[in-house]
Amino acid sequence: MKVIICGAGQVGWQIAKHLSGERNDVTVVDSNPVLVRRATDTLDVQGISGFASYPDILDRAGARDADMIIAATHSDEVNMVTCQVAHSVFDIRRKIARLRAQSYLDAIYSDLYRRDHLPIDVVISPEKEVAEAALQRLAAPATFDTESFMQGRAQLLGIVIEEDCPVINTPLRQLTDLFSTLRALVVGVRREESLFVPSPNDQLFPGDDVYLFTDTEDMTRTLEIFGKVQSKQERVVIIGGGNVGLGVAKALEARTDRVRVKVIEKNREIAENAADALDRTIVLHGDGLDTGLLEEAQIATADAVLAVTDDDKTNLLASVRAKGLGCPMAITLINDPTLVPLMGPLDIDAYINPRSTTVSSILRHxxxxxxxxxxxxxxxxxxxxxxxxxxxxxxxxxxxxxxxxxxxxxxxxxxxxxxxxxxxxxxxxxxxxxxxxxxxxxxxxxxxxxxxxxxxxx
The missing domain is CATH 3.30.70.1450 (Regulator of K+ conductance, C-terminal domain)
Known part of the structure; x- marks a missing residue:
């Protein structure tokens, strides 16, 4: 299949890596020639430097016989126009666009994306994807990664094996004998930065990151067997009141089981917008790194802190400070994958990678x-x-x-x-x-x- 990927940033590069690795004909388009060169030097792809929305650039990228175009530049408007040009000029059959602005995503304007208006087949919203990922992390606080499958019937859990884990040094094949009714299976282990699929004779050791599948009904029991206690999140402090933080706060407000939420936002205008959009949530204007403000938000009695500002270092430091003040769980938004190894030394419980969630969403479509x-x-x-x-x-x-x-x-x-x-x-x-x-x-x-x-x- 012939695919054009517009935008060679983190998301575009990862999608190109996936698709080129599966022997598809991939062309990457970006206005930054350095990013294009990085893609062509490291991946089996072709590259074109130029603005993705220009018809002549798409023509050079092979749009006349392309099967799909993925518009993932940093500009919503460029992505939208790119899909329009791809449809109107080149009749590309499938068009996927990444859009960030919430106004474009409002359900009441969904007619905008009809084929006779703005022909986009799939709209991906990074902020919505990240907010959903954050909610899943909150729902399974003992995990560092989690995702639902089979219409919510199955759950993928990522857990860190601790010294007190009851099943360490036990061959995996024995787990079936020990827990014959447990519908759970270890499918992946990361040990010393290397990810592998375990054999029945492999054992788990402290420090391993383990991925396992479980029936959702057995999730609590599965976590207990692996030494994790599932606690209910009743008080949550969110640092960052932008689209992600606001989305999480709205979802928590909508829950039938009442969750008390406080939002801390440094930008006054964004804080005021969040306060207007939320009903029961307390919004505090100030710096999430300010100890006094965290204490005002009663961080010591919170069940979890969720740091989702647009700055990785702020999220990391705010999480560390919140845990130092007594918060038992910290979930951090990290864009830069090179910072992920710091999670363990900094005692941060879970992280959300926006690139990974967006890539997963695009691959799904x-x-x-x-x-x-x-x-x-x-x-x-x-x-x-x-x-x-x-x-x-x-x-x-x-x-x-x-x-x-x-x-x-x-x-x-x-x-x-x-x-x-x-x-x-x-x-x-x-x-x-x-x-x-x-x-x-x-x-x-x-x-x-x-x-x-x-x-x-x-």
Whole structure:
């Protein structure tokens, strides 16, 4: 498939990395020649320097025979015009645009994106994606990463193995014997910065980052078995009242179980806008690094602090200060992936990577059809793919142990009809089943071949 990616920043680069690695014909367009050169030097892609909305630039990028265009520049307006030009001049079949401004995303204006108006097939909102990720982190405070699958029936959990974990130094195959009714499966382990899919004989050690699948109904029990206590979040302090912080506060206000929320925002205008938009939430104007203001927000009695300003260093320092003042849990928004290794030394419990959430959202829409969801793990190190099994798939009618899955993959969950089961080697995969697969990045193309749902299949 031929894809044009407009914008060679963090999101555009990651999407280009994913798609070029799957042997698609990818061209990257950006007005910054340095970013274009970085993409062409490090990835198997072509590059064009210029403004993505200019018809002649898109023509040079191969728009006349492109199958898809992804507009992910830093300008909403450039992304919108790019999709219009792609449709009107080049008749590109599928158009995806990243839009940030909330006015463009208001549901009452959704008619704007009809094909006879502004023809965008999929609109991605980074702020909405990040706000949803933050809410998921709050819902599972004992994890550093979490994502729902199978319409909320299954949960991917990322947890850090501590010294007091009851199952350390235990071969994973023994967990099934010890907890025979537990519908949970370890699918990935990161040890000393290396991510791998474990074998049944592997053991878990303190310091490991572990990814596991569990039936949502078994989530609390699963966390307890791995030494984690699930606590209810009743008081939350949000540092940053912009689109992300405001979105989280609105969602928490809408919950039936009342959550007390306080928002701290440094910019007076943004703070006033947040105060006007929220009903029960207290909005404080000031610096989230100010100890006095944090104490005024009663940070010591809060269950969690969520630092979501647009500055990574502010988020890190505010989280550290909040924990130093007695807050038991800190969730931090981090744009720069090189700062992630600081999470452990700084005792920050969980982080949200906007790039990862946006990339996952775009991949979910690229791999449409039988692929129902995609979630990107870490710095594009792995993917979790949820897909429905086609009758023509090589795995249909086969037992899992008889399928030649790549070494870096593992099926985490299987849903037959409305029943979710924990997969074993003897589990038979039938047409219509929904499966979730944890796959290291280099094995994703082979997984898609086995599922026969590669993007170029459609």
């Amino acid at each position: 690229i791999r449409h059809g039988r692929v129902r969801s995609v979630y990107s793990i870490g710095d594009a190190e792995a993917e979790v793919i949820e897909a429905q099994v086609l009758g023509t798939s090589p795995i249909s009618g086969q037992k899992i142990k008889d399928v030649a899955f790549p070494e870096g993959t593992l099926i985490g969950a299987v849903m037959k009809g409305t029943k979710m089961i924990k997969p074993t080697g003897n589990t038979r995969i039938d047409e219509g089943d929904v499966i979730t697969i944890f796959a290291l990045a280099e094995d994703v193309p082979e997984v898609e071949r086995l599922l026969q749902v590669s993007i170029d299949f459609f």
